[in-house]
Amino acid sequence: MNFKHQACCVALTLIGMIPAAHAELTIAYITNGNTNEGWTLINGGAADAGKKAGVKFIQLAAERGELSKQLAIVEDMITRHVDAIAIAPVDSAGIAPAVNRALAAGIPVVAVDTGITGAKITSYVATDNIKAANVQGNWAVDQLKDGDKVVYVTGDQGQSTGQERKKGFIDALKAKRPNVKIVEVSTTWDQTQAQNGVEAALRSNRDIKLIACAWDGGALGAVAAMKGAGIKPGEIKLAGFDGSPGGLDMMKNGWQQANAAQMLAKIGQTGVETAIAAAKKQKVEARIDTGAFLVLPSNVDKFAKDSGVAQFMKVK
Amino acid sequence: MKTLARQEWYGAMVAVLVLGILLSFASPYFLNTRNLSNILVQASVIALLAGGQTFVILTGGVDLAVGSLTALSGAVAGYMMVKLGIDPYMAILAAFAIGAAVGIFNGYLVAFVGIPSFIVTLGGLTLWRGLAFDATGGFDMSGLPDPFPFIGYGDLFGFLPMPIVIMATFYIVMSFVLSSTKLGRYVYAIGSNEMGARQVGINIRWYKLGVYVVSGLCCALAAIVLIGRMDSSSGKIAQMFELDAIAAVILGGTSLFGGRGSIIGSLLGAILITMIRNGMNLLEISQFKQMMAIGAVVIIAVWIDVIRRQRLLRK
CATH class of the missing domain: 3.40.50.2300 (Response regulator)
Incomplete structure (x- = not known):
């Protein structure tokens, strides 16, 4: 056992997971890494919306809810040339530098559930x-x-x-x-x-x-x-x-x-739908209220x- | 002079190259200047922490508190600038002062009192994190003044990202310290044979204290780059970074048992960890699998270290 074997093992695993052929649009949904029930519902709604729309849907999460990991994912998604990003920020202010870079690269960014301060995002989808x-x-x-x-x-x-x-x-x-x-x-x-x-x-x-x-x-x-x-x-x-x-x-x-x-599932669903609409260059509202139910x-x-x-x- | 293949960092270099080649085939987005520079920027904070950690591990110790100390330095510096309006250069100075002070505290308890480094820094892990929240009232501080945006995501001469410049300069200085100063040579001596080092008249206590101060200062430097990158700071930054930093050192071929290793290996280790994450992000692999992959790689690296050590002992 040496480093070469170790690297090969990792690489073979990676190759086994290469995604299928390209769909027309690629949407990245980046969560804050929370795995509680509320977020399971939000993320489930987002994944459903991605599946229904027939786009290439990427879902990644900030490891252990760590801001710097989420920053790195946004940077990697810019490199990946995705068509739009929907993101549930770990931190409203801390994610702004990376979000600004995505916007500068022409990638629309939709904030899901939690807003972003210090960046002119495309839309913010959450409960009012x-x-x-x-x-x-x-x-x-x-x-x-x-x-x-x-x-x-x-x-x-x-x-x-x-x-x-x-x-x-x-x-x-x-x-x-x-x-x-x-x-x-x-x-x-x-x-x-x-x-x-x-x-x-x-x-x-x-x-x-x-x-x-x-x-x-x-x-x-x-x-x-x-x-x-x-x-x-x-x-x-x-x-x-x-x-x-x-x-x-x-x-x-x-x-x-x-x-x-x-409306937890609706927050995720509307977030991703809005990102898809923005990727298609459609006009989207700057603030979308997903409503509350008594x-x-x-x-x-x-x-x-x-x-x-x-x-x-x-x-x- | 050891041949290339006998260098401790040889394995890490091979792993970086092999993984790089495989990822180039696996993802069309991996091999381009932008992504490669991205990887180096993303590796910078862990690489800075791993640099200090290398000194500690070479003496046979470990510093588990680096993530929390990074948070403390970063949170206090952020608080001073954003909440108190203090000059950013004073805040940078304060960050280094905190790093050095905690380093002296850790070093004193380990070298002079004789508490195992594992215990001192395990306590520090929650102590400094708690202090980071307490001292800043748990606030998020955003919108840092110059020069932080430049340190975090500015380019030197318009094309060299600052975190990479800082990391490269740091590693050049650290390589020099480790290879050509008394501290560097004694660090190896203490790690490979503490009794022997004492007998030849090395004041091991002071040098051991020194390595914790080096690690503390590295935390401060890492904090400055990190809060610049996020353009904000709080007590909750740099969670569990100690694991990545220690993993980088181990992956770089430095022995957990002390005495053997290199600083350049830690840089390669930090790059390797970041490459794994970056590659898995580009290939859309979930964070749970990423955590598993990194954990597995670290266990394998320690396994290799143990086998290496057993072979050395048999000779």
């Missing part, structure tokens, strides 16, 4: 967080009387997603119920922070009517806190955000009464089935 959080806030309006007390579990406030979800919820709620008292639990998308914060909020406030969360992980933390405080499912209403398998499980168990669900106990089963979330749920 403010609108989706409005849906969550409007549901809360119907559950509350003016003057009631509400807990809001935030996402990271150093990030646009976290800021927008909070603003969307509070603006919608305050528009109709101006005197609602909002107890804020600040987190950086951390479930334990959410649990600790909600525990503290429940201890110091006896009369909380509703808890709304910026993401379903926060709702999981809130449920743990409520269990710890001896509160029964439904005693305090809970609104989640994401439509994740864990979130819908909570709804089936009676803990969650509403969820502003993102999941309630009455429609949770249908939503779970249609969106593909059901396959990841524990409670059937």
Whole structure:
């Protein structure tokens, strides 16, 4: 065994994987390397769109969610002369230098789910967080009387997603119920922070009517806190955000009464479709909202089935 | 003078050439100036870390904290420039100061206190990463001032990418240090026979401390190139880079047991790892298979090292 053999082994493996003959257009979809359920759905939607359109569809991921690896993949795809790139950036700002080089090489770039700052990208396809959080806030309006007390579990406030979800919820709620008292639990998308914060909020406030969360992980933390405080499912209403398998499980168990669900598969699908359209030199919108859906106990089963979330749920 | 085939880096060079030839046939996009220069640019950060790592491994130690230290230097430099508005050259100086200080800390614990390098740097792996997040408040710093965009993706004389220029200069200097200075020669002496080195009167403690300082300074340099390339910085950069850096050194023919190896091999090792990734990207092979391929190649390289060492011992 020596280096020559080793190199040959690697090379033979590589040759075995040479792609089939060229299709007309080549589209690269570069993910952030996340392998959780949400991203499995987004990536699945993207792959479906690539397959249906009959283009050559390349899907690559940043190893371990490492930005420098994603930079290298973008550079390699420029070398590969792909016709368009759809990308879920590991980091909104950090990917910009490579994206700018792709744009300079005449390759359209579509950001999927997460935006890109510092580059004039072709299009940005994602849930409009403010609108989706409005849906969550409007549901809360119907559950509350003016003057009631509400807990809001935030996402990271150093990030646009976290800021927008909070603003969307509070603006919608305050528009109709101006005197609602909002107890804020600040987190950086951390479930334990959410649990600790909600525990503290429940201890110091006896009369909380509703808890709304910026993401379903926060709702999981809130449920743990409520269990710890001896509160029964439904005693305090809970609104989640994401439509994740864990979130819908909570709804089936009676803990969650509403969820502003993102259309995860649609984000990936629309992202790739937009990239294909851009590759065909068609005009595309600079910002595409894939919408949100208010999941309630009455429609949770249908939503779970249609969106593909059901396959990841524990409670059937 | 050893013949070519007896050089430690011979295997790495053959592997780079063979893989290069095979990839040229496998992908029509591989063999062109642009892609080759791309590979060198992409290899630069790992190559800089591998350079420092070579010194450590030659003494029989290992530095597992290089990724985290790169993040610490880079995050603090970014924070100083973007959040505090401090002059970028001061930030560069600070990055090197951090690299040197952590190097002294590691070196002191290994050489003077006698804690195994594996333990000291394993602790450092999370210690420095934690500090990188803590010191910068977990913020992402983007839009770095000059000269960072130039360092990261500028071209010297309009055609030579700066990361390649920095990497080449670095390797010329490091080759000189290793072959023609006391530090370089003593590094080999300590790695091949520490007791013997002590008996001939080499102050091994100071030289051992020295190699960790070299590694720390390399992390700072790597951080400067890396944050330039990303035009941004944060505490989460350079995750697990220690694995790539150590792999590059091992692939380059430097023995994990110390005492044998070369700096040029580490450069070839870094290029080899990057070529594998680049080739697999061009051939559209998923990141999971890429991780498996790199892991397998590293195990094979260590295997070869062990066999080589057993043969040497038998002689």
